[in-house]
Amino acid sequence: MNPKAEKPQGLLSIGEAATHSGVPAKTIRFYEEAGIIKPAQRGDNGYRVYGDGDVQTLRFIHRSRALGFSLKDVAELLELYRNRERASREVKKLALQHVAALDRKIAEMTNVRNTIAGLAEKCHGNHRPECPILEELGAMPKSGLAGMNKGTGARA
Amino acid sequence: MNPKAEKPQGLLSIGEAATHSGVPAKTIRFYEEAGIIKPAQRGDNGYRVYGDGDVQTLRFIHRSRALGFSLKDVAELLELYRNRERASREVKKLALQHVAALDRKIAEMTNVRNTIAGLAEKCHGNHRPECPILEELGAMPKSGLAGMNKGTGARA
DNA sequence: ATAGGGTTTCCCCTTACTGGAAGGTCAAGC
DNA sequence: GCTTGACCTTCCAGTAAGGGGAAACCCTAT
Structure with a gap:
């Protein structure tokens, strides 16, 4: 006898699937609604029921999302994951696109960060009202960012 | 002998304000609705009318947004911009928060980028189905990303 | 029987816009 | 005068990816 044999065979509620996969229950429902995953089976009480494969899929999604893939990308990756005939070329392409x-x-972002840091450096940040940051935001040349964000600089 | 002296004194339609400020007309209306800018004056025909100061403000917003400040931040910066009694300390604080x-x-993102690039490197990307990327997405340790990078995961 | 937790659906909120439909206005052309 | 086309107005919907919370149902324990 299993020490903790609750359900017949790895059949989990949505909450359990959530804790096992890292995807919040609410998000699981959202994924179902959004068509990322197939509608879950339902128990006699109408509750969603998840098997080990489903949890596996959810973890796959969870990790892919954590790597910043969009849900659209995830759907595609999932398709490729399930459909092993598909060539790995597709997957690599997707990954490299994402890297690019x-x-x-x-x-x-680095550019913007340096621009702002450069402005902040020139602002003495005391009680006096003068602030080059506001000055420059209000009076930068028409070209916007074009002339100012090279290196740390922002030479006006 | 202004080549384009149309209106009495820099009184522009929303479309003209848009081209002069870089903020699309639709977005200007949105800013008004959102309370970022004050409701524009209206002409006899009900059209919005903008003066030079308004365009200036719009450009300020445009640049602030281009630097990645949220609209909430922009509203605050704008307040500080108009209200010069406010100390530059506030502005600097906001800027440094943004830099952080x-x-x-x-x-x-760099972390995630390196993770994906590392996976992609291990995927030969030919017609064969094996792909370490999918393998690892599907079978990483329970802790998710914990073993492969340092970030908390890119939960938006 | 009642409390508590978990589950169901539903709809609204978020950010910062963008697109579109239905209708009003204006200047030009014929 | 009439039409066309480019503007402008409002409102409605949708985007990405969920989060929050209501009202109702279900199950288990006491």
Whole structure:
């Protein structure tokens, strides 16, 4: 006898599936509604019932999301995961696209970060009203960011 | 001999304000509705009318947004901008908070980027079905990302 | 029997817009 | 005068990815 044999065979409620997968119950329902996962089986009481495979899938989704893949990407990855005939080329392509997108975002954010840090550095930040940050936000050249965000700088 | 002296004194329609400020007309209305800017004056025909100061404000908002400040932040910056008695300390604080937030996000994204790039490198990406990316997404230890990167995971 | 927890559906809130539909206005062209 | 087209107005819906909370049902324990 199993020391903790509750249900016939790894049949979990949505809450249990949530704790085992890391995906909140509410989010699991959302994924179902959004078509990311198939509608769960229902028990006699109408409750959703999840098996080990379902939990596995949820963890897959959880990790993919944690890596920043969009739900659209996740759906695609999931498809490729289930459908092993699909070539790994597809997966790699998706991953590399994501890396490229991340590189772009990181570069942009770094740029912005340095711009703001540069402005903040020039603001003495005391009780006096003068603040170069506001000055520059209010009077930057029309081109917006174009001239100011190179390196740490923001030379006006 | 202004080549384009149409209106009495820099009185612009919403479309003109849009082109001069870089903020789309639709977004200007949205800002008004959201309380970021005060309701514009109206002409006899009910059209919104903008003056130079309004356009200035819109550009301020545009640049602040381009630097990644949230609308809530922008409202605050705008308040400080108009209300010069406010100390520059406030502004600097807001800017440095934003820099810190950017630093966190950049670090997290870099982490994720390296994780994915590492996985992609191990995937030969040919026509064969085996793909370590899928393998690892599907079978990582329960703790999720814990073993592979340092970030808390990119929960938005 | 009653309390408590978990589950169900439902709808609204978020951020910062963007798109579209239905209708009013205005200047130009014929 | 009439039409066309480019504006403008309002309101409604939708996006990504859920979170919050209500009202009702179910199950278990005391």
